[in-house]
Amino acid sequence: MALQEVEQIVLRDMTGEDIHAAAELSFEQQWPHREEDWTLFLSLGEGIVAEMDGKVVGTIMGWRFGENFATLGMVIVTNAVQGRGVGRQLMDAMLKRLEGRTVLLNATAEGLPLYRKLGFVELGTVCQHQASAPVVPLVELRPGERVRPMGAADGEALEELYAQATGMDRKALLDALLPDSSAVVLCREHEQTGFALLRRFGRGWAIAPVIAPDLGGAKALITHWLGTQTGSFCRIDIAEESGLGNWLADLGLPEVGRVTRMALGPAPVPGDAAATFALAAQALG
Template sequence: MGAAAGIWRAMQRLADTDAMEVLREREAAMTPEIRPATSADAEACGRIIFEAFRAIADQHGFSWDFPSAEAGTQLAETFIATPSIYGVVAELDGRVVGSNFVAEGDPIRGIGPITVDPAVQGSGIGRRLMEAALERAGDAMGVRLVQDAFNTRSMPLYASLGFDVREPLLLMRGTPRSGPDLGFSVRPMAAGDVGACTDLCSSVHGVARTHELQEALRVFTPFVVEREGRITGYLSAATFWLMNHGVAETELDMRALLVGAGAMRAEPLSLLLPTRQANLFRWCLHQGMRAIKPMTLMTMGHYQEPRGCCFPSVLY
């Protein structure tokens, strides 16, 4: 009996050793090379961006963020070509299996989108991509990201890396029904407005976003709202929520801004609404805007509770 037990224990130790060796081989095989993104990576990154977001959306019954792989590729091409955005990719056996981006133009760094090929998700590649992005951010004043609130993989990952949950968000889409408020004037932003908008952002958030505003002027049609002859609010990309952020002195300024911008755009507005701004949330619903999906703002480092009415973009 004793000899049989000894043989059994020896066989068990051998099996455990074999299992550990298999695990080590698997981990070694799944250890990616992390390197800077290049223009040659755009198509692979775009395909993965599309497939990764499609997979998580389908799993939870939400609409897709990107309608096609081509749309994902267009975003990847733009980000890789933008000097103020740093991109990294993960490679396995010479094949791109994931990417991440860091917006570096302003004091607060914005991370995302981070995506991993669905075929290799859960293998630690996402953590490696996040660690590379945080290493790149270095000693920046702060870092921010926005994640899908229904994604129970990404939120624990970000929290384990040091990010704090700051705001529950809802992606809202639609055109407000109200007519213009005669006490406010809404118009496209001009280059000469950047200084006033920067000051307004600093008063609300404690930091400026000058570079992001300048980029918005170059790529999108940002809007400002004026009251009594001065700028009291702005938004940066009215119909493109990924890059759309806004600040205003008061909720009434923000309402007037959304109404005015909506009236001047053929496409519906889209924005990430902090739902703790309960009155503005109810107003948006009353105006016929629809809630598309829940998201979460997470930050590391500097964060000031907003001192006004605002909504974030994905990169801030």
């Protein structure tokens, strides 16, 4: 059912049948998302497509976390119809669906003017690092600390760490990511204090997310996965203030791009137990 029609642009719900066309749009923008990545995103949330003459010319997706927060992303308009207000129509339609929640997004430079007009405020910067994984030395752990594979009994503790690190309920996201990911847990004196996932994404592998109690713990988790993927293409999206940027560049994973983290509404307040050192994905936060 059409949601809106302006200048032959029709907005409607995204379905699985739109995945191929959506992936083509992201390829046009030189984004790395595979059809499998789009399928995962759609399974976690909802999407709207813009059609013109029966062809998909734009997309947007949204994801709800708990009762109070949501993220949106995959805001794409094909080059041929940019400047015709399609992005604004998609944003208005998705924000209406997410009304009553704080909405977070990571904005490209091209999208910043629109998001500012809509009332989004800047929170910080996310930096994208990627390259073929170099040979890396393992980070020295503290006494009583170790990195081990995730076990069946770890789920509840990791959900709590993720909620603490983000200030949001991330159970549904973690549950969706784990079946197609490998996971390791940082423990101190047998207590879970952090974790990191590795999964296929785009051109290779994403180390995403990385949740840790401090910088040293984050480095230990990241080097574990880099050490298993030497020579494979790896990507990690970090908060600029994480303290990881220069370290990653020195290891051989340079920064290749950055986006601006923004919020419409009161930003979530993380707890003290853990912090987000790497995002699950730029779209998901």
